[in-house]
Each structure stands twice: as C-alpha cells, then as structure tokens.
Amino acid sequence: MKQFLKNPLPTVRPEELKGKLIVIEGPDSSGRSTQIELLTKWLELKGYPVVCTGLKRSILVANELELALKGNVLSPRTLTLFYATDFYDQLENVIIPSLRAGFIVLADRYIYTLMARAIIRGAEREWIEAIYEMAIIPDLVLYLSVSPSVLVERTFQAHQQLDYWESGMDLGFSKDWFTSFLKYQRKMRLEFKKMEKKFQFEIVNANRTPKSVDRDLKARIARVLNGS
Amino acid sequence: MRKEDAFNQRSEIKGRLIVVEGTDGSGKSTQAHLLYEWLLGLNYKVFFSEWNSSEIVKGATRKGKKRQALTRTTFSLIHATDFADRYERQILPMLKAGYIVICDRYIFTAFARDSVRGCNLEWLKKLYSFAIIPHITFFYRVPLEVACERILSGRPQLKYFEAGMDLNLSQDIVESFKIFQGKILRTYLSLSRQYKFTTIDGTKDVHYQQTLARKIMEEKIDLSRFRKRGAV
Numbered sequence: 001m002k003q004f005l006k007n008p009l010p011t012v013r014p015e016e017l018k019g020k021l022i023v024i025e026g027p028d029s030s031g032r033s034t035q036i037e038l039l040t041k042w043l044e045l046k047g048y049p050v051v052c053t054g055l056k057r058s059i060l061v062a063n064e065l066e067l068a069l070k071g072n073v074l075s076p077r078t079l080t081l082f083y084a085t086d087f088y089d090q091l092e093n094v095i096i097p098s099l100r101a102g103f104i105v106l107a108d109r110y111i112y113t114l115m116a117r118a119i120i121r122g123a124e125r126e127w128i129e130a131i132y133e134m135a136i137i138p139d140l141v142l143y144l145s146v147s148p149s150v151l152v153e154r155t156f157q158a159h160q161q162l163d164y165w166e167s168g169m170d171l172g173f174s175k176d177w178f179t180s181f182l183k184y185q186r187k188m189r190l191e192f193k194k195m196e197k198k199f200q201f202e203i204v205n206a207n208r209t210p211k212s213v214d215r216d217l218k219a220r221i222a223r224v225l226n227g228s
Numbered sequence: 229m230r231k232e233d234a235f236n237q238r239s240e241i242k243g244r245l246i247v248v249e250g251t252d253g254s255g256k257s258t259q260a261h262l263l264y265e266w267l268l269g270l271n272y273k274v275f276f277s278e279w280n281s282s283e284i285v286k287g288a289t290r291k292g293k294k295r296q297a298l299t300r301t302t303f304s305l306i307h308a309t310d311f312a313d314r315y316e317r318q319i320l321p322m323l324k325a326g327y328i329v330i331c332d333r334y335i336f337t338a339f340a341r342d343s344v345r346g347c348n349l350e351w352l353k354k355l356y357s358f359a360i361i362p363h364i365t366f367f368y369r370v371p372l373e374v375a376c377e378r379i380l381s382g383r384p385q386l387k388y389f390e391a392g393m394d395l396n397l398s399q400d401i402v403e404s405f406k407i408f409q410g411k412i413l414r415t416y417l418s419l420s421r422q423y424k425f426t427t428i429d430g431t432k433d434v435h436y437q438q439t440l441a442r443k444i445m446e447e448k449i450d451l452s453r454f455r456k457r458g459a460v
Binding site: 009010011059061063064074075077078081082084088089092093126130131133134 | 288299309
C-alpha cells in the first residue's frame with residue numbers, strides 16, 4: 001500500500017492507489033528523457049498503461065514558473081514554493097488519478113530534485129521536508145548518477161552551452177560557468193548521496209551507454225512489477 | 229553564528245511589524261490605513277503592505293481561481309508563494325532597514341482560511357515558519373452577524389472563493405459565505421490565544437478603536453526611534 005512522506009493528502013485514501021509510481025531522478029543530460037521513452041515503449045508492449053509526468057508541467061503555474069526562471073526575479077524561497085505548487089498540482093491532478101486507475105506513473109524527476117536544489121541554496125532541511133510531507137513515497141526511485149565531467153561533455157554535445165540554473169549560476173560560486181557547473185553538480189550529487197538511505201534510492205551508474213543503462217533500469221523495474 | 233545565505237536572512241531586525249487581522253467586514257483595513265496615515269503624518273519611517281499584491285504570482289492565482297482549478301493544497305501553496313515573494317522583497321528588507329511595517333493581513337489569514345479549507349494547521353505553521361511573529365497583532369473582533377451585515381449590504385457581489393463555495397457548505401452563496409466566515413472567526417479565536425493577539429472590539433466607534441490602537445502602539449513601541457532623519 002502506498003505511503004506518504006508523513007501525512008496523507010486530506011482527500012486521498014492510500015488503499016485506492018493501485019498503480020505504481022516509478023521515479024527517474026538525475027541531472028540534465030543524464031539521459032532521463034531517453035530512458036523514459038524507452039521504458040514507456042517497453043511497458044506498453046508488456047501491456048501496462050503508462051502516464052509520464054515531470055517538473056514544471058502543471059497547467060496551473062508552469063508558464064508563470066518558466067517566466068520567473070527566465071527573468072531570475074524570484075528569491076530561492078519563493079521559487080521553492082512556486083515549484084511546490086507546481087508539484088502538488090500534478091500530484092493531485094495527474095499522479096493520484098492515474099494511480100487510482102491502475103497506471104504506471106513514470107515521473108521525470110520528483111520531490112528529491114526540488115529538495116536538493118533548495119537545500120544547496122540554504123533551505124532548512126526540516127522546512128523543505130515539511131512542505132513535501134504529503135507526497136507519495138514512490139515504489140521505486142532510480143537515480144541516474146553521472147560524473148560531472150561526463151555531464152559537461154554530454155551537455156555540450158546536445159546544447160553547445162551550459163544552462164544557467166543547471167550551472168547553479170544564481171549561487172555565485174564562480175563567474176566562470178564551467179567552474180560553477182562542476183561545483184554545482186558535485187554538490188547536487190553529494191546531496192543525492194545523502195538522501196539515498198533516507199529515501200531508499202537505487203543509484204544507477206549512468207556513465208555507461210544508453211543501452212546498458214536501459215537494460216539495468218528494466219531489470220530493476222521488472223522486480224517491482226513482479227513483486228506485487 | 230550561522231552564515232547568511234540566500235534563505236536565511238537573519239540579520240538584526242530593527243523595525244517593528246504591526247499586523248491587523250480579522251474576518252471580512254471587521255473594519256481592519258480602515259484601521260490599518262488610519263494607523264499608517266498617523267505615522268506618516270508624524271514623519272516616521274513607515275511602510276504599508278497589503279495582502280496579495282505581488283506581481284509575478286498574481287497571474288497564476290487569477291488563472292487558478294477563474295478556472296476553479298485549485299485544490300485546498302495548491303490554493304494554500306500559491307498564496308504562500310505570493311506571500312514569500314512579498315515578504316522577502318518588501319517586508320523583511322523594510323524591517324531590517326528599521327521601518328515600522330503595517331500589514332493588512334499576515335500569516336494568520338492563511339492559517340485561518342486554509343485550515344478551514346481542510347489543510348493541516350501544523351503543516352501551515354511549518355510552511356510559513358520563515359516569517360517572523362509580529363510585534364503587535366491587532367485582532368478586530370466582530371460578531372459574525374455584524375460582519376456579514378456589513379459585507380452583504382455594502383458589496384453584494386460575493387466572489388466564489390471568498391464565499392468558500394469550493395467547500396460545498398451551501399448551494400446558496402450568501403449562506404455559504406456566512407458559514408465560511410463563522411468557521412474562520414472560530415479559528416481566529418483559537419489562534420488569538422496562542423499568538424497573543426491584541427483584541428479590539430470592532431463594533432465600537434471607528435475613531436474610538438483607532439485612538440485605542442494608537443495608545444497601545446505608543447505603550448509598546450518607542451516610536452521616537454522611528455522618526456525620519458532630518459525631521460523636526
């Protein structure tokens with residue numbers, strides 16, 4: 001039966017959430033979207049209904065959140081709360097109805113990225129965990145771990161430039177984007193390592209080829225599907 | 229001492245935070261306005277902050293309300309986002325700069341309104357734990373019938389969320405408003421003990437209430453500290 005981080009959402013009964021929630025975490029360019037595409041096809045082929053969700057996709061605030069990020073006008077705390085609004089909107093309107101209907105929900109990142117980002121920016125751990133205390137604990141969290149140096153190469157290959165937020169430029173580590181990117185990604189990785197035990201992640205080595213990562217992920221997901 | 233970072237701006241607060249709270253129709257906004265004019269006229273460093281006035285989040289809130297797409301949780305979070313923006317952009321810097329900040333509604337409005345909507349009060353308190361507790365919280369207490377009478381005679385157009393229509397209390401918007409306001413009043417009363425509100429009888433003459441509030445402020449705060457430099 002599904003559990004919540006601390007308290008259930010007021011209107012949700014855990015026993016009616018029959019589907020599976022599988023979360024893929026990892027930085028940009030770690031291969032999340034490629035893997036999710038492959039997993040969706042694979043699951044559907046096996047006859048499982050699939051719904052994909054991710055951050056910044058809510059109808060409610062996604063556009064406004066995008067604007068705020070572009071303008072870089074909100075404080076870290078305000079941004080954290082804005083992201084929380086976006087998350088709960090999807091939790092209540094996409095994830096929970098899908099789980100009720102027995103779908104497999106593949107989440108392209110979840111609260112863990114949001115918590116790590118906020119903590120690196122100085123948020124009190126207790127505060128950020130309280131915000132997400134009504135989030136559902138996933139059936140499986142797979143963290144695609146990529147070393148920062150590999151990540152840089154992949155990012156250049158795909159986008160020819162580094163992203164402002166993924167480089168942590170708002171934190172003022174360095175005026176140099178490359179230096180800042182490496183430092184920020186190392187910190188994020190460290191934070192995920194810290195969360196690994198507490199939230200029971202499985203860390204997947206994603207320095208490998210997409211194909212071998214794919215094989216690895218499928219094996220782990222199969223275990224969860226067969227276990228029920 | 230903890231290093232300051234983007235989240236924890238704990239350097240000394242030299243200013244004073246004065247909050248007015250109360251149900252709709254309690255007359256609190258009038259009182260807040262008069263307090264502001266008083267201090268302004270005396271040439272004190274004073275700033276007035278209204279509930280729900282941040283530009284960036286406003287669009288999303290309006291959209292959500294229009295489509296009635298908000299759940300109790302997202303309703304609460306979007307208002308918290310809005311509050312955090314205003315708090316960090318205006319209220320906190322003003323307090324650090326040594327202003328008297330008068331807030332027409334503060335976190336207690338969210339506590340009362342959102343917990344009546346079914347959010348967990350303990351969760352709400354944690355959500356807003358970054359906001360300082362006011363130096364004075366004036367609570368304008370008015371019996372439910374009086375507040376409703378004031379609102380319903382002056383402004384018959386009730387808004388959907390204001391009337392708590394999302395709670396299915398009643399099909400009739402006026403009836404729903406009354407029940408909703410009654411629940412909010414009861415929550416305020418229990419918050420009042422916990423957060424040591426200074427209660428003012430909102431049925432009394434407006435000028436009398438104002439004189440009383442000014443006297444309380446003079447007793448509790450050394451106002452002369454807030455005189456603008458160069459003022460006579």
